[in-house]
Amino acid sequence: MxxxxxxxxxxxxxxxxxxxxxxxAACTNIPAPGGSGAPSGGASAELTLWGWWDVRMAFxxxxxxxxxxxxxxxxxxxxxxxxxxxxxxxxxxxxxDTGPNMxxxxxxxxxxxxxxxxxxxxxxxxxxxxxxxxxxSVNWEPYDRHVVPTAACGTLLVYNKRMFExxxxxxxxxxxxxxxxxxxxxxxxxxxxxxxxxxxxxxxGEWPGLSQIYQLGGNIVTGExxxxxxxxxxxxxxxxxxHLTDLALVHNxxxxxxxxxxxxxxxxxxxxxxxxxxxxxxxxxxxxxxYPDLGFAPNPTPSGNADPYLGYKSxxxxxxxxxxxxxxxxxxxxxxxxxxxxxGKEAYWGLAELISCAPVRGDLASDPRLDENPALKTVAExxxxxxxxxxxxxxxxxPWSDTVSLIVNEGxxxxxxxxxxxxxxxxxxxxxxxxxxx
Numbered sequence: 001m002x003x004x005x006x007x008x009x010x011x012x013x014x015x016x017x018x019x020x021x022x023x024x025a026a027c028t029n030i031p032a033p034g035g036s037g038a039p040s041g042g043a044s045a046e047l048t049l050w051g052w053w054d055v056r057m058a059f060x061x062x063x064x065x066x067x068x069x070x071x072x073x074x075x076x077x078x079x080x081x082x083x084x085x086x087x088x089x090x091x092x093x094x095x096x097d098t099g100p101n102m103x104x105x106x107x108x109x110x111x112x113x114x115x116x117x118x119x120x121x122x123x124x125x126x127x128x129x130x131x132x133x134x135x136x137s138v139n140w141e142p143y144d145r146h147v148v149p150t151a152a153c154g155t156l157l158v159y160n161k162r163m164f165e166x167x168x169x170x171x172x173x174x175x176x177x178x179x180x181x182x183x184x185x186x187x188x189x190x191x192x193x194x195x196x197x198x199x200x201x202x203x204x205g206e207w208p209g210l211s212q213i214y215q216l217g218g219n220i221v222t223g224e225x226x227x228x229x230x231x232x233x234x235x236x237x238x239x240x241x242x243h244l245t246d247l248a249l250v251h252n253x254x255x256x257x258x259x260x261x262x263x264x265x266x267x268x269x270x271x272x273x274x275x276x277x278x279x280x281x282x283x284x285x286x287x288x289x290x291y292p293d294l295g296f297a298p299n300p301t302p303s304g305n306a307d308p309y310l311g312y313k314s315x316x317x318x319x320x321x322x323x324x325x326x327x328x329x330x331x332x333x334x335x336x337x338x339x340x341x342x343x344g345k346e347a348y349w350g351l352a353e354l355i356s357c358a359p360v361r362g363d364l365a366s367d368p369r370l371d372e373n374p375a376l377k378t379v380a381e382x383x384x385x386x387x388x389x390x391x392x393x394x395x396x397x398x399p400w401s402d403t404v405s406l407i408v409n410e411g412x413x414x415x416x417x418x419x420x421x422x423x424x425x426x427x428x429x430x431x432x433x434x435x436x437x438x
Contacts, residue, residue, distance in 0.1 A: 045331035047076045049319065050090065051104030052083035056354060060104070060319070060339075063347055067338045074331050094324060101325045101332045105147050105317035110391050110436045112320075118146045119321040119329060125337050136362050137384045138315060142391075142436050148340050150318045150348065151357035153276040154383040155204075155211050155299055155311035156375075157181075158283070162293045163188050163198070163271040174297040178243060181272075181300040185253035188271035199270040200253035202261040203244060206397065208404055211274060211311030212240035214387045215301045221429070221437050228429050228437065232422040233415070242414050245407045256408045266290055274299055276314060277379040281356030296375040298382045306385040313386040316357055352376075358383050391436040399424040 049064065051057045057080040064076035079100070081089060087108055093099040094117065103112075112118050123145075131140055131148075138149055161171035167187040175181040185200030203209070213220060218236025221228045231237065247253045254270070262279060264270035266287030273279075284291045299311040319339065321332045339347060345363055352359035358379035359365070370377040403421040406412040428434055 044073045045075070045328050047074065047102065047325075047328060047332055047335065048100040049076060049078045049102040049104070050081060050086065050100040051078070051319075052081055052086050052106075054080045056351070057104070059347075059351060059354065063339055063343055064335070066343065067335055071334070074335070076335060094322070097324060099322055099324050101328055102319050102321055102336070105320050107391070107394070109147055109317055109320070110142075112322075113144070113146050114435070117323050119323055119326070119332075121145045121148075121321075121336070122333055125333055126340075134362055135360050137360055137365075139388055139390070139438070142438065143315075143317075147317050147320045148336075149360050150316040151352035151355060152313045152315050152360045152379075152383045152386075152388075153278050153355070153357040154313040154379045154386050155274055155276050156378055156382060157272065157274055157297045157299055158265060158279060159184075159272045159295050159297065160188075160265065160268070160270075160290070160293050161295045164295075167271075171295060174295060175300045176298070176304040177300055178302050180304075182247065182251055182253070185247060185272060186251050189253045191252075196252070196255045196258070198268075199255055199258055199264060201247055201272045202254055202258055202264040202270040203247075203404075204273060204275040205260050205262075206276075207312070207392070207400060209240045209244045210389070211299050211309075212243055213237050214309040214312055215299070215307065216240060217308055220389075220392075220425070221434065225435065226432075228434060230422045230425040230429060232418045232425060238414055238418060241403075241407065241418060245404070245414060248408050256405070262286075265294075274311070277357045277376070278355060280375040280379075284356075294375075296378045298378065298385075309387045310382050310385045311387075313383050313388050315360070315388055315390075316355060318351075388438065390438040391434075393428055393433040393437065395428050395433055396425060 049060060051060065057078055061078040064078055068074055068076055090099060090103065090108075126145060128145075131138075131145065135149060137152065143149075157174060159174050164171040164174075164184070167184075169184055169187055175184045181201075187200065188198065189196065189200035190198035210220070213236055216236040216239055218231070218234055218240065220231055220237065222231045223229050248256060258264050258269060259267075261270070261273035261275060262282055265273050266283055268290060280296070283294060301307060301310060319336065321329065321336065325332065345361065348359055348361055349364055349367065349369065352364070353373075353376070356376070358376055359367070360383065365380055370380055399421050403417045406417040406420070407414055425434075
């Protein structure tokens, strides 16, 4: 199966300028910090914050500048490193005792936490009830008190309203059930003597079928910690993959030779896809001509309801404090308190808008600005009903995509292809690469 040319991770480093401009504009409205202007203990402190993607780090720099303007004894240097190099440079710096005080967290969070390289947020400043009340939709068990989220990228249905109208479908009533989705995909598929010229549906490039597994109440792993087992031969996983591949092999509603879902939907080659919320910014920026034609809705489920989930989401993480500078921990957490509390609402609205994901702060879940962005509003409405797998290992991408290809391109039965995948994923689990996968 052909892979998308632009992955979610690549996109988050190369966001469209339209989204970047909105977010950077929001930086000018960051409130001034309160409290004393002197650092704890009366000493000066020179803090550093590392991260990747210059557009986002420019936003954090604006927050840091607003903080230091009222805290002249504290300086904060924000450094942007290439995403592909940050982990190696970080470990080298930590070994040399020259690492940063703070790090924008990504998929390296769990590794750093497991290696005791993160400082826990102090309970007197960030009590447990603050985490739970401020971020009510977050599962705090795996994250503990070492990080705070930026936003949540929930999955959603993206559909072309113009193509729906052309097919005689109501553009204001997107499909809510699997059966209705199949009929809509068939109705919006077009063929001629050369074959398919418009697909009714193109699956996501990452984890196609995962939402359907969760909708059926299944999971891709069982057990806890070191006792986890791959679960790809379960009834729910088989049914989810069968539903996905039937759209191509039985209903003839998608063609695996078509470009990936972003290009196909963005260029008018496909009517529908399901993907994470970051695609909102990609469609708005890279495919601005077609964006006005797009609608966004909750994922169709077997019943039309969340039984028990609408799909899956990923939690985008923010800044954590690193070990190695415990003597500056007071100043570090004063800044993080400002970032997460004093500046919080405006800063995190801007960051959520920047990455086209829904804010997970409780006080932003019903923010009136969501009404101005129907796509983000839809994501905010669905994330409480979506499962966070927490940390699927990147090494699982290959076996997952290969399995879909074996079924759709080579005609291998779903059950036998998933049996092969189960063995490959179990090898990853046995290597300790899926410790935090939920």
